Each structure stands twice: as C-alpha cells, then as structure tokens.
Amino acid sequence: MSAYNFGKMTGILTGVVIGLVVLAVIFVICNKNRKLKTEYDERQQILRGNGYRFGFYAMTVWAGIQILLAAMDIELPLQPVTQAFSCIFVGVLADVLYCIFHDAYWGLNNNRKRYMIAFLIIAALNFAIAFGAYKSGNLIVDGKLGAVGTNLLCAILFLLTGVALIIQQIREKSPEKE
Amino acid sequence: MKNLKLKAARAAMDLSQEELAKRCNVSRQTINAIEKGDYNPTINLCIAICRQLHKTLDELFWEEEQ
Numbered sequence: 001m002s003a004y005n006f007g008k009m010t011g012i013l014t015g016v017v018i019g020l021v022v023l024a025v026i027f028v029i030c031n032k033n034r035k036l037k038t039e040y041d042e043r044q045q046i047l048r049g050n051g052y053r054f055g056f057y058a059m060t061v062w063a064g065i066q067i068l069l070a071a072m073d074i075e076l077p078l079q080p081v082t083q084a085f086s087c088i089f090v091g092v093l094a095d096v097l098y099c100i101f102h103d104a105y106w107g108l109n110n111n112r113k114r115y116m117i118a119f120l121i122i123a124a125l126n127f128a129i130a131f132g133a134y135k136s137g138n139l140i141v142d143g144k145l146g147a148v149g150t151n152l153l154c155a156i157l158f159l160l161t162g163v164a165l166i167i168q169q170i171r172e173k174s175p176e177k178e
Numbered sequence: 179m180k181n182l183k184l185k186a187a188r189a190a191m192d193l194s195q196e197e198l199a200k201r202c203n204v205s206r207q208t209i210n211a212i213e214k215g216d217y218n219p220t221i222n223l224c225i226a227i228c229r230q231l232h233k234t235l236d237e238l239f240w241e242e243e244q
Contacts, residue, residue, distance in 0.1 A: 041203070041204035041205050041208050041223075042204070042208075042219070042220055042222075042223060043204070043205070043207075043208040043211060043217050043219075044205060044208070103205065103207035103211075106205070108203065108204070108205060172207075
C-alpha cells in the first residue's frame, strides 16, 4: 500500500470515527434523559419494524433498477461513491417517511425541538459543503455527481425529513378528534 | 372496534390522552390508536392502563359477544 493510499484510508477512518462520536453526542444532547438510546413504546416498535421492511424493499428495488440500467449500458449521472450512497438514501428515506407518517418516528425520550435544530444544522452544513464544491467545480466530475454529492444527498435527506415532520405535526394539530 | 369504555374511563378521571400516555410510558398516539380501535395493546399495556384508571381488565377491554 502506497503512503498516499495509507494516508487516505487513515483519513477516511478517522472521519468515520469522529462522525460516530459526534452522532453519539447529538443523541445524548437531544434525548430528554441524556441517554444514547431512543426509547419507543410497543406500538412504535411494531411500526418501526414495518418501516425497516419498507426501507429494505425500497433499497432492493433501487439496487435492482441500477443493475438493470447497468445491464443495458445506461449510466446514471452519479460517480460510484455517490451511486452506492444513493441506495442508503433511498432505503433510509423510505423507512423515515413510513415511521413519520405512522407516528413512530419520535421516541418517548426525544426532545423534538433539539432534534429539529440538529437536523437543520446537519442539513445546512452538508449544503454548505456541496455548495463549496459546486463553486470550486468539484461537485460535478466528468459530467457526473462526484463524491461530494453524498453531502448533497445527505442534506436533501435531512431537509425532506424535516418537511415530513412538519407536515405530520400539522396533521396532528387536533389530537383528540374522536 | 372503538374502545369507548377506555375513553369514558379516562374522561371520568379528567385525564387527557397525553397525561394517560405519560403515566403508562407510551406515546399519546398509542393511546389514541387504542381508543380508536386501530391498535390492540399487549396484556402488559392493558394492565398498565387499567392500573392508571383504577379499572379491571374486564371493565376496559372485555367485549361481550353480539
């Protein structure tokens, strides 16, 4: 392994570890009881299981479409890293939207306001990175969405999540209609 | 089938869905789903709800055959 590749790998792994630590800190700050784990009640756990199922189906369908397109020599305007990330994007989005619209997204110990602020910050940071790459001409590489496209997809994911949460909150405005 | 007995018992104690949910450690939407008949709770949750509303399982969850 060359020194360059070693350095690159070390950098990526360090980034992943830092990312996980930051994520853990966000969870602890945003949960009311300062716990890392979000707690759900029994109904939510069942629905979240359905959400994971739909997420898996969506991811599989999207991966299948990509295989078909590749077999037909049709290239998506995505670089390999971004294309792989798009599978995660599709799966997570399907899961999250299902959970939100079935009242199984927010856990019992979640502080919704803090989470929404965290989502907004994460979306803004990712948009800023993508915008910076666009300005420097690194967002599109050889006519395809480059690796920084993952930041763009991440920002879109958090933005869509936020919008879905706001829509669901509006739908919930009159809780005891019956 | 809607659980009107649960709703009536909750109202009799002047509890909102939110308050009952907090006492039973579930979400408000779960209590709402039980009252609307959209969700069948486990026996553990039924017992927790009965304890909070000072009712028996029969009083809140038993349905006589039509």
